[in-house]
Amino acid sequence: MRTYTPTEIRDVVLVGHGGAGKTMLADAILFATRATQRLGRVDDDTSTFDYEPEEHKHKSTISASVGHVEWKKAKINLVDTSGHGNFLVDTRIAVEVGDAGVVVVSAADGVQVYTERTWGYLDEVGVPRCVLVGKMDRDRADFDAAVDSIRTTLSDKALPIHIPIGVGEGFTGMIDLLSMKALSWKDEGRAVESADIPAAMQAAAKAAREKLEEAVATADDALLEKYLESGALSDEDFQRGFAKAVRSRALYPILAGAPGLVLGVQPLLDLIVNAFPSPVERAPWRGRLPGSGGHEGPEATRAPDVEAPVSAYVWKTVNSEIGRLSLLRVLSGKLTGDSNLLSVNHDKREHLGQLYALQGKAREGMTEAYPGDLVAVAKLKTTRTGDTLSDEKAPFLANHPAVPAPMISYAIRAKSKGDEDKLGLRLAEIVDADAAIKVSHDPTSKEVLLGGTGQIHIEVAVEKLARMGVAVDLLPPRVPYLETIKGAAKNVEGKHKKQTGGKGQFGVVYIDIGPLPRGGGFQFEDAVVGGTVPRQFIPAVEKGIRNRMQRGVIAGFPVTDVKVRLFDGKYHDVDSDSRSFEIAGSKAFQEAFKQARPCLLEPVMRVSVECPEEAMGAIVGDLNHRRGQMEGMEVVGRNQVVKALVPMAETLKYSSDLRSITGGRGSFSMEFSHYAEVPAHLAEKVIAEAKVAHEEEE
Ligand SMILES: Nc1nc2c(ncn2[C@@H]2O[C@H](COP(=O)(O)OP(=O)(O)OP(=O)(O)O)[C@@H](O)[C@H]2O)c(=O)[nH]1
Numbered sequence: 283m284r285t286y287t288p289t290e291i292r293d294v295v296l297v298g299h300g301g302a303g304k305t306m307l308a309d310a311i312l313f314a315t316r317a318t319q320r321l322g323r324v325d326d327d328t329s330t331f332d333y334e335p336e337e338h339k340h341k342s343t344i345s346a347s348v349g350h351v352e353w354k355k356a357k358i359n360l361v362d363t364s365g366h367g368n369f370l371v372d373t374r375i376a377v378e379v380g381d382a383g384v385v386v387v388s389a390a391d392g393v394q395v396y397t398e399r400t401w402g403y404l405d406e407v408g409v410p411r412c413v414l415v416g417k418m419d420r421d422r423a424d425f426d427a428a429v430d431s432i433r434t435t436l437s438d439k440a441l442p443i444h445i446p447i448g449v450g451e452g453f454t455g456m457i458d459l460l461s462m463k464a465l466s467w468k469d470e471g472r473a474v475e476s477a478d479i480p481a482a483m484q485a486a487a488k489a490a491r492e493k494l495e496e497a498v499a500t501a502d503d504a505l506l507e508k509y510l511e512s513g514a515l516s517d518e519d520f521q522r523g524f525a526k527a528v529r530s531r532a533l534y535p536i537l538a539g540a541p542g543l544v545l546g547v548q549p550l551l552d553l554i555v556n557a558f559p560s561p562v563e564r565a566p567w568r569g570r571l572p573g574s575g576g577h578e579g580p581e582a583t584r585a586p587d588v589e590a591p592v593s594a595y596v597w598k599t600v601n602s603e604i605g606r607l608s609l610l611r612v613l614s615g616k617l618t619g620d621s622n623l624l625s626v627n628h629d630k631r632e633h634l635g636q637l638y639a640l641q642g643k644a645r646e647g648m649t650e651a652y653p654g655d656l657v658a659v660a661k662l663k664t665t666r667t668g669d670t671l672s673d674e675k676a677p678f679l680a681n682h683p684a685v686p687a688p689m690i691s692y693a694i695r696a697k698s699k700g701d702e703d704k705l706g707l708r709l710a711e712i713v714d715a716d717a718a719i720k721v722s723h724d725p726t727s728k729e730v731l732l733g734g735t736g737q738i739h740i741e742v743a744v745e746k747l748a749r750m751g752v753a754v755d756l757l758p759p760r761v762p763y764l765e766t767i768k769g770a771a772k773n774v775e776g777k778h779k780k781q782t783g784g785k786g787q788f789g790v791v792y793i794d795i796g797p798l799p800r801g802g803g804f805q806f807e808d809a810v811v812g813g814t815v816p817r818q819f820i821p822a823v824e825k826g827i828r829n830r831m832q833r834g835v836i837a838g839f840p841v842t843d844v845k846v847r848l849f850d851g852k853y854h855d856v857d858s859d860s861r862s863f864e865i866a867g868s869k870a871f872q873e874a875f876k877q878a879r880p881c882l883l884e885p886v887m888r889v890s891v892e893c894p895e896e897a898m899g900a901i902v903g904d905l906n907h908r909r910g911q912m913e914g915m916e917v918v919g920r921n922q923v924v925k926a927l928v929p930m931a932e933t934l935k936y937s938s939d940l941r942s943i944t945g946g947r948g949s950f951s952m953e954f955s956h957y958a959e960v961p962a963h964l965a966e967k968v969i970a971e972a973k974v975a976h977e978e979e980e
């Protein structure tokens with residue numbers, strides 16, 4: 283493959299709700315541009331992008347994957363992501379490497395929960411985007427309704443650049459408002475024909491084009507002036523203004539298509555090449571310089587300059603048949619194969635072998651890659667996801683999106699005793715490839731705990747383990763309870779005093795404690811006057827409190843949403859030290875916490891269950907039993923969707939329970955909503971069980 287310069291590259295990430303058709307679109311793009319000779323499809327396991335066995339089993343994307351096509355001399359790198367709640371951490375990280383987004387919406391469903399969520403991810407990275415309303419060939423496709431949902435829930439800067447011709451089975455193409463032509467497809471979607479707009483649609487096309495011209499003009503002062511003078515824009519002004527409006531995010535074009543029929547690919551690719559930014563136009567990559575002595579270095583950026591020292595960010599790791607593959611985005615300079623770079627996070631040298639361009643799991647060798655390009659290298663020794671490789675003389679650490687703590691944790695156990703070592707190794711591989719999986723060990727039961735974003739996430743990890751040759755049992759999950767307080771306590775003493783021969787230990791503190799609103803975390807106020815707690819020991823008091831909060835007070839769960847005010851204390855010139863004040867802080871906190879009406883918090887999940895009408899009654903009844911709070915019901919096609927808020931503790935076996943209630947015809951999705959207080963009688967039980975576990979540990 284030739285080397286593409288940064289201005290010839292477009293990095294595009296495909297996002298949207300699960301099942302909207304992102305992967306279908308990515309496969310259709312490969313087919314339409316002749317990168318593949320057969321159209322890959324998720325449904326029959328032939329997709330280039332959904333190639334993992336677990337993706338075949340679930341018929342959906344679990345982990346982002348990349349492909350590329352050449353279009354009008356540009357190299358378009360495509361990043362296909364998952365649209366499922368359980369895999370959105372992976373999606374969020376993948377979004378980081380896109381300079382623009384294609385948001386896929388199903389014409390039959392309009393905007394859905396994770397359309398909105400992933401739109402938010404694109405906002406976080408701050409990139410331009412377009413929306414493709416796909417599945418126009420479907421029965422209940424409704425372009426106008428989809429456009430309404432996009433404009434009301436995503437952004438009113440979104441405007442159609444297409445008017446579909448026909449709908450459902452009759453969908454044949456669209457009016458393109460940029461060229462003011464009617465487009466239709468032939469040669470299995472690989473060729474587009476352009477004709478005059480049919481007379482019956484001319485008025486609608488003209489009106490829609492005027493709206494678009496107005497939006498384009500409004501995005502640029504000079505254009506606006508011309509527009510106001512003459513009431514229209516010249517075609518040249520319009521085309522240039524359009525691209526500028528897209529790049530400045532003043533306009534989010536909405537396109538129509540049916541990726542399943544390979545219908546509508548070329549206008550999208552034209553838009554990507556003409557109106558989406560190249561890596562050069564992206565703001566310089568943010569990060570830091572390495573610090574010294576374990577400290578963070580100052581903030582720094584890397585511009586996509588070919589002549590600058592090389593740096594590359596590892597945004598993903600996958601297991602492949604040639605070993606671990608690291609997926610990189612070149613940030614600056616020229617990345618060459620068979621070279622040595624500094625693995626900056628580990629301060630170690632790393633040898634890079636052959637560079638590859640990926641097409642799903644297929645690899646094509648490359649000799650060199652320029653800023654913005656997405657490439658892969660095999661078998662890096664120390665470098666992991668989130669790390670940066672760079673020229674030894676100009677080290678740089680790219681920012682990496684924060685990975686949220688796991689929402690749910692299951693204990694797992696190898697089915698056969700001899701597999702325990704192997705389990706550890708395979709788990710390490712899984713963690714390597716999935717930033718959202720956390721492995722830990724329960725100190726009391728000595729079990730291996732697998733933490734993740736939800737039940738399906740953990741189940742998929744267990745499927746992967748089985749494929750890797752380690753069968754495990756999934757034990758009931760642990761609910762991540764938290765401790766907090768409902769009241770306040772004032773003037774509580776914490777005292778640490780020890781006299782053992784020579785130098786003693788002495789520290790006394792007085793604190794007030796009070797609740798913070800949900801999500802408030804922890805606030806520490808230093809209100810000491812007159813040096814009753816010497817300056818240098820105040821951080822130790824805070825440290826003691828934080829440590830105690832981690833370990834919990836009433837049941838061993840982390841404490842949250844409290845504020846502490848340290849206002850007084852006593853010290854001894856000789857005997858006082860940091861350690862003494864740390865212990866005094868911890869003791870004061872424990873005592874104050876117990877006085878301030880402590881309680882437990884539990885995670886509450888937003889559950890939505892889709893089922894046939896006849897199963898509705900049983901499902902609602904069952905959800906009520908689970909302390910569920912109904913949020914609403916709606917009809918989606920032939921099915922009903924029930925939405926409810928249900929405490930996580932009551933949802934632990936929901937997949938199998940739902941299967942038996944509906945005879946396998948129901949499906950559900952679940953995501954974290956908020957933390958709420960555990961009712962007192964249940965809290966007692968949880969605390970008692972936690973105590974038993976705690977005592978066993980002592
Ligand atoms: N009729 C029709 N079906 C489509 C079209 N595009 C996709 N589909 C079907 O919709 C289903 C979901 O498509 P995918 O491409 O897997 O959806 P996705 O957005 O990648 O979903 P996740 O990876 O699960 O987030 C598959 O059965 C596709 O065949 C289309 O244009 N028309």
Ligand SMILES: [Mg+2]
Pocket residue numbers: 304305306332342343362363364365
């Ligand atoms: Mg997909």
